[in-house]
Amino acid sequence: MISYRSVTKRFADGTVAVQDFSLDVPRGTLTVLAGSSGCGKTTLMRMVNRMVDPSSGQVLVDGEDVAGRDPVALRRRIGYVMQNSGLLPHRTVAQNIATVPRLNGVDRRAARRRTGEMMELVGLDAKLADRYPAQLSGGQQQRVGVARGLAADPDILLMDEPFGAVDPLVRSELQRQLRQLHGQIGTTILFVTHDMDEALALGDQIVLLRAGADIAQQGTPREFVAEPANDFVRTFLGLDRGQRTLHRERAADGSIVVVDAHGRPAGVLAEPDGRPDDGAHPGAAADGGPRPGIQDAPGA
Amino acid sequence: MNQLWEAVLWCLDPAHWTGPSGIAARSLEHLGYTLLAVVIAAAIAVPIGWWVGHTGRGRGAAVALSGAARALPTLGVLTLTALLLGIGLAGPMTAFVILAVPSILAAAYAGFEAVDRRVIDAARAQGYTGAQVLWQIEVPLGLPVLVGGLRSAALQVVATATLAAYVGAGGLGRYLFLGLKTQDYAMMLGSSLLVVVLALVLDGVFALAGRAAVPRGVTVARRGVNA
Numbered sequence: 283m284i285s286y287r288s289v290t291k292r293f294a295d296g297t298v299a300v301q302d303f304s305l306d307v308p309r310g311t312l313t314v315l316a317g318s319s320g321c322g323k324t325t326l327m328r329m330v331n332r333m334v335d336p337s338s339g340q341v342l343v344d345g346e347d348v349a350g351r352d353p354v355a356l357r358r359r360i361g362y363v364m365q366n367s368g369l370l371p372h373r374t375v376a377q378n379i380a381t382v383p384r385l386n387g388v389d390r391r392a393a394r395r396r397t398g399e400m401m402e403l404v405g406l407d408a409k410l411a412d413r414y415p416a417q418l419s420g421g422q423q424q425r426v427g428v429a430r431g432l433a434a435d436p437d438i439l440l441m442d443e444p445f446g447a448v449d450p451l452v453r454s455e456l457q458r459q460l461r462q463l464h465g466q467i468g469t470t471i472l473f474v475t476h477d478m479d480e481a482l483a484l485g486d487q488i489v490l491l492r493a494g495a496d497i498a499q500q501g502t503p504r505e506f507v508a509e510p511a512n513d514f515v516r517t518f519l520g521l522d523r524g525q526r527t528l529h530r531e532r533a534a535d536g537s538i539v540v541v542d543a544h545g546r547p548a549g550v551l552a553e554p555d556g557r558p559d560d561g562a563h564p565g566a567a568a569d570g571g572p573r574p575g576i577q578d579a580p581g582a
Numbered sequence: 583m584n585q586l587w588e589a590v591l592w593c594l595d596p597a598h599w600t601g602p603s604g605i606a607a608r609s610l611e612h613l614g615y616t617l618l619a620v621v622i623a624a625a626i627a628v629p630i631g632w633w634v635g636h637t638g639r640g641r642g643a644a645v646a647l648s649g650a651a652r653a654l655p656t657l658g659v660l661t662l663t664a665l666l667l668g669i670g671l672a673g674p675m676t677a678f679v680i681l682a683v684p685s686i687l688a689a690a691y692a693g694f695e696a697v698d699r700r701v702i703d704a705a706r707a708q709g710y711t712g713a714q715v716l717w718q719i720e721v722p723l724g725l726p727v728l729v730g731g732l733r734s735a736a737l738q739v740v741a742t743a744t745l746a747a748y749v750g751a752g753g754l755g756r757y758l759f760l761g762l763k764t765q766d767y768a769m770m771l772g773s774s775l776l777v778v779v780l781a782l783v784l785d786g787v788f789a790l791a792g793r794a795a796v797p798r799g800v801t802v803a804r805r806g807v808n809a
Contacts, residue, residue: 370718
């Protein structure tokens with residue numbers, strides 16, 4: 283469990299990145315800090331492993347103030363995955379993944395075994411173990427980054443826009459696997475993103491921030507879509523532009539197509555019995571994930 | 583053209599190669615001066631450059647110092663150090679070290695600065711200590727640039743080491759100043775040619791060393807994704 287207690291961060295140049303911020307991140311959840319760039323979300327995340335120290339207030343991990351912990355020892359207990367992977371260019375994939383276990387004094391053989399497990403866990407071909415980061419695709423590098431972050435079996439994993447630099451297809455695959463992975467290992471994950479679709483796809487809990495890390499809304503993805511707290515949230519979600527207000531429309535072949543307020547197709551409606559019908563059923567999302575509420579369009 | 587030919591003949595004459603003041607001995611002496619100057623300069627400049635690169639502190643001073651030192655007239659410095667330290671090797675050696683320090687210093691911190699900040703940030707976030715960042719990341723990744731600095735320092739010194747003879751020390755400069763006195767232009771030009779050859783050999787050696795200093799993961803990056 284991570285707790286922020288009235289945290290403020292004022293940088294040397296006088297900018298206040300975070301103003302009196304409080305939040306609990308329950309153990310085992312995947313919490314997304316979302317917001318535009320400059321809202322303080324990365325600063326908040328980096329306070330957990332003391333890459334940034336708050337000017338005032340406390341950050342607690344399992345009830346203990348991190349300010350009293352040795353930063354190096356603390357960081358070796360907390361996984362960290364960043365955008366552009368941050369892999370060491372002169373070390374192989376296996377050496378990169380084994381970084382933290384090796385720093386913690388695990389012997390070479392055990393670290394190598396752990397590396398193999400991690401590569402399997404994140405879906406990396408074992409053949410890539412002796413490649414260098416520059417020989418991998420962007421998506422593969424991010425997988426190595428995730429494997430490195432998890433290799434020491436940390437209780438907490440910090441992820442700073444880890445999928446921001448990969449193409450959309452790879453990104454959604456990585457998001458799907460991260461959800462699956464999180465279900466498997468149950469690590470507490472703090473995930474920073476500016477992409478609200480990503481936040482909705484991943485978060486158990488989403489914390490949407492305005493400038494100065496002012497919480498605009500905190501809740502489940504479902505709550506965000508169904509009950510946006512204010513106009514800022516509506517704008518950030520794209521609700522005001524009709525992107526998440528969906529209607530059903532009948533296509534030429536009789537199936538039901540779901541379209542947004544501009545008539546752009548968002549998908550097809552899957553009915554419980556698996557075949558399209560007259561659209562009398564309430565919209566049930568196929569994978570059980572959070573979905574925007576579906577209204578009947580006047581003309582459908 | 584004729585003089586050049588005579589200079590080449592002077593160089594190739596086996597009688598000039600043997601003995602304590604033969605070409606072989608003088609070349610070794612010359613090379614020894616060069617390497618000693620570069621080693622001393624590196625012992626001074628590399629720790630300072632690494633400290634500047636690692637901490638980011640004192641960068642302005644390092645830039646100003648190495649810039650100013652480059653502008654020093656070598657012959658003037660040599661004369662000054664010879665006057666201060668007397669005839670012999672100490673004077674010229676001091677001058678050569680002063681000459682070699684700026685390029686090595688600049689290369690040492692530039693090599694660190696060329697390392698991607700995000701890689702270092704990520705390493706710190708994984709729990710690398712400052713010393714581990716220095717020895718495991720900055721030093722190996724900054725090494726190719728440093729070798730480049732050693733290379734240019736060595737080339738500057740090997741050319742300038744000729745002046746050691748000006749204040750009574752040895753090296754290939756002996757022939758130059760002897761030739762000047764005795765109006766033996768073949769000898770003068772020949773000694774210059776020998777310095778040029780020595781410089782080219784040194785340059786080649788450092789080029790190879792520079793290539794060997796590039797970590798494999800970085801070499802494959804340059805060659806393309808599927809190397």
